[in-house]
Amino acid sequence: MSEKTETKKYSSKSRNALIGKIILYAILILITIVMIIPFLWMLSASIKSDREVFQMNPFVWIPEVPKWDNYIKIWTKIPMLKFVENTVFLTIVVTLLQLLTSSFAAYSFAKLEFKHKNTLFLAYIATIAMPWQVYMVPQFIMMRAMGLNDKLLAMICLQAFSAFGVFMMKQFYEGIPSELCEAARIDGMSEYKIYAKIMLPLSKPALSTLTIFTFVSTWNDYLGPLIYLKTESKKTIQLGLKMFIGQYSSEYGLIMAGSVLSLIPVIIVFLCLQKYFVEGVASTGLKG
Amino acid sequence: MDEKKAAQVEKLEQESAVLMQKIREETDIKKKRKLIAEREKKQRKITAIRNNRIISREAKRDLIAYSFIAPNFIGFAVFTLIPIVFAFLLAFMDWDGSNAITFVGLKNFIKLPSDTFFVAALKNTIIYVVGTVPLTMIASLALAIVLNQKVRARGFFRTVAFFPYVASLVAITAVWSMIFHPSKGPVNYLLLTVFGVAQENLPKWFSGNLVLVTLILFSVWKYMGYYMVIYLAGLQGISAELYEAGSLDGANTWQKFKYITWPQLRSTTFFVVVMLTINCFKVYDIAVMLAGGGDGKLSTSATVLVYYIYQNAFNYWDLGYSSAIAMVLFLIVLVVTLIQFRYEKNLDA
Known part of the structure; x- marks a missing residue:
C-alpha cells in the first residue's frame, strides 16, 4: 500500500517536471519566433519582386524565381561601396581608439595613486547620465568652428572617447588583484609593461564586451552621421539605407537587400565575441 | 655641473x-x-x-x-x-550660429509652456518612457530567468534574443513598417482574415493614438535582449546555496523567485531601470523612422523631445531655444535618476 502511493507520488512528480519542460520549451520557441520572424521576413523580401513582397495568399518564404539581382542592384543604384568603405573605416578606427584609450585610462584609475584622481574620475562619472542629445548642438557648432564639419574625423572625435568605456574598464580592472601589479613592480617592471603584459591579456572579457558595444553603436549610428556628414561621398551605410527608403520607397526588395547587407558585419562580430559577452558584463559591474 | x-x-x-x-x-x-x-x-x-x-x-x-x-x-x-x-x-542666449550672440536671460524657458509642439513632444516622450521602462524590464527579466535554466541550445536562444539589439535601426524599422503596414502588411492581413476585424477598423499602426503604442512595442522588442544580458549576469551572481536552502524549506518556484531571485537582483534591477530611463528619454531615431514617413517629419502625435531639439537647431537655427529644450531634457533625466537613487538608498536603510 505504502509502496504504491510512493510510486504514484514519484510518477506525478516526474510528470510535473515533464510538463514544466514542455512549457519552458514552448515559451522558448515562441520567443524565438517573435525575435526572428522580422529577420526571416527581411531575408525573404530581399529576394522578392515588389509585387511578391506583400502577396499574402498564398504567402511563400522563397519565391519561385528568387530575384538575386536585388543584391547586385544595390551597389549601382546608390554609391553603396563608398558607404561601406566609410563605415568600415569609421567603425574600426573608433573601436580601436576606444579600446586603447579607455583601457589605458582605466588602468591608471584602478591601479595607480596620483593627485586629483577623484576629481578627474568625477568628471567622467558626471557625464555618464548626460544624454549626448543634450550637448549635440554645441558640439556641432564647436566642430564646425574647428573645420571638422562634413569630415569623417568629426565622427571619430565624437565617438572614440567615451566616459562609458573608461568606467566599464575601470570596474573590470578593480576586480583584478592589485598584488599582481605589486609583484611585477617589485620585479622592476614599468607601469606601461604591467599594463601591456599583465592587465591587457587578462581583460579579454571586458575588451570583448566593449568591442561589441562600440562596434554596434558606431556601425548603426544614424543621428551623428546625419548631423555631420553632408557630402554623398562621406556618408555611411545607415544614411545610405535611409536614402534608399526615401528615394525608392516602393522598391522593397532593394531596401531589404541593403538591410541584410548592413547586418552581416555586426552579426559576425557578435558571434565571434559572444562567448566572452555575459562574463564580460558580469565582471565589469555593468549589472549594477 | x-x-x-x-x-x-x-x-x-x-x-x-x-x-x-x-x-x-x-x-x-x-x-x-x-x-x-x-x-x-x-x-x-x-x-x-x-x-x-x-x-x-x-x-x-x-x-x-x-x-x-x-x-x-x-x-x-x-x-x-x-x-x-x-x-x-x-540656453540663456539667442543665437543663429553665425551672427552675434545675445544674452536673453530666461526668455527661452519662458517661451516653452506656450509652445504647443514642445508640450506635445514632452507629453509623448513621458508616455513613451512610462510605457517602455516597466515593460522592457519585465520582459528582459523573464527572458533572463528562462534562459538561465538548463535548456538545450541555450547559446542559440540567447543569441537570437540579442539579435534585435545588434541590428541596425534603419534596417529593422524598415521591416516593421512593412510587417505592420496598415493596408498591405501581414499583421493586419491576419487580423482581417483570421480574427475577422472589419476592414475599416484595422489599426493604423503608425499614426494617431496608436503610434506611441507601436513605438513602445518596438522598443521592448529591440532592447529586451540587451537588458536580458545584464540580468543574466546578475542571476549568475546569486549563490546556488540560497536556492538549495529554499528547496529544503519546501519553497515552490514562485516563492523562490519572490524571496530569493527578486531581492538578490535588486541592484541589477536598479541599474537596469536607471539605464532604461536615461535611454528612453533620448528616443529619436525610432520615432523618426517608424512614424516619420518618407521625409522624416514627425506630426504632433508622434513628436519627441530630441526631435524638437534637432528641428530647432538644424532646421530653424534657433540654437538658444534648442539648448533650452535640451536643458529640460537633462533636468528631467537628472531628477528621475536622483529619485531612483534616493529610493534605492531608502531600501538599503
Whole structure:
C-alpha cells in the first residue's frame, strides 16, 4: 500500500517536471519566433519582386524565381561601396581608439595613486547620465568652428572617447588583484609593461564586451552621421539605407537587400565575441 | 655641473635650516604644520638632487598616471566636457550660429509652456518612457530567468534574443513598417482574415493614438535582449546555496523567485531601470523612422523631445531655444535618476 502511493507520488512528480519542460520549451520557441520572424521576413523580401513582397495568399518564404539581382542592384543604384568603405573605416578606427584609450585610462584609475584622481574620475562619472542629445548642438557648432564639419574625423572625435568605456574598464580592472601589479613592480617592471603584459591579456572579457558595444553603436549610428556628414561621398551605410527608403520607397526588395547587407558585419562580430559577452558584463559591474 | 648641484644642495640646506629655526619658534600649531610641510618639500628636493633625479618620486608617479589618462581625457574634455558647459550657457542666449550672440536671460524657458509642439513632444516622450521602462524590464527579466535554466541550445536562444539589439535601426524599422503596414502588411492581413476585424477598423499602426503604442512595442522588442544580458549576469551572481536552502524549506518556484531571485537582483534591477530611463528619454531615431514617413517629419502625435531639439537647431537655427529644450531634457533625466537613487538608498536603510 505504502509502496504504491510512493510510486504514484514519484510518477506525478516526474510528470510535473515533464510538463514544466514542455512549457519552458514552448515559451522558448515562441520567443524565438517573435525575435526572428522580422529577420526571416527581411531575408525573404530581399529576394522578392515588389509585387511578391506583400502577396499574402498564398504567402511563400522563397519565391519561385528568387530575384538575386536585388543584391547586385544595390551597389549601382546608390554609391553603396563608398558607404561601406566609410563605415568600415569609421567603425574600426573608433573601436580601436576606444579600446586603447579607455583601457589605458582605466588602468591608471584602478591601479595607480596620483593627485586629483577623484576629481578627474568625477568628471567622467558626471557625464555618464548626460544624454549626448543634450550637448549635440554645441558640439556641432564647436566642430564646425574647428573645420571638422562634413569630415569623417568629426565622427571619430565624437565617438572614440567615451566616459562609458573608461568606467566599464575601470570596474573590470578593480576586480583584478592589485598584488599582481605589486609583484611585477617589485620585479622592476614599468607601469606601461604591467599594463601591456599583465592587465591587457587578462581583460579579454571586458575588451570583448566593449568591442561589441562600440562596434554596434558606431556601425548603426544614424543621428551623428546625419548631423555631420553632408557630402554623398562621406556618408555611411545607415544614411545610405535611409536614402534608399526615401528615394525608392516602393522598391522593397532593394531596401531589404541593403538591410541584410548592413547586418552581416555586426552579426559576425557578435558571434565571434559572444562567448566572452555575459562574463564580460558580469565582471565589469555593468549589472549594477 | 656637479659644482652647480652642490651649490644648489647647500642653498636648499640653508633654507631648510632657517625653516627649522622658525618651526621651533612658532607657537601657532596651524602655522607650524605649514612650515613643517614646507621644510619636508625642501628635504625631498635635496634627496632628489643627491640621487641624481631631476624630478621627485611623487611627481614622476603623477606624470606616469597622467600619461595613461591623457589620450582619453583630452579627447573627452574637448569633445564632451566643453560642449556640455557650452550647452548650459547657450540656453540663456539667442543665437543663429553665425551672427552675434545675445544674452536673453530666461526668455527661452519662458517661451516653452506656450509652445504647443514642445508640450506635445514632452507629453509623448513621458508616455513613451512610462510605457517602455516597466515593460522592457519585465520582459528582459523573464527572458533572463528562462534562459538561465538548463535548456538545450541555450547559446542559440540567447543569441537570437540579442539579435534585435545588434541590428541596425534603419534596417529593422524598415521591416516593421512593412510587417505592420496598415493596408498591405501581414499583421493586419491576419487580423482581417483570421480574427475577422472589419476592414475599416484595422489599426493604423503608425499614426494617431496608436503610434506611441507601436513605438513602445518596438522598443521592448529591440532592447529586451540587451537588458536580458545584464540580468543574466546578475542571476549568475546569486549563490546556488540560497536556492538549495529554499528547496529544503519546501519553497515552490514562485516563492523562490519572490524571496530569493527578486531581492538578490535588486541592484541589477536598479541599474537596469536607471539605464532604461536615461535611454528612453533620448528616443529619436525610432520615432523618426517608424512614424516619420518618407521625409522624416514627425506630426504632433508622434513628436519627441530630441526631435524638437534637432528641428530647432538644424532646421530653424534657433540654437538658444534648442539648448533650452535640451536643458529640460537633462533636468528631467537628472531628477528621475536622483529619485531612483534616493529610493534605492531608502531600501538599503
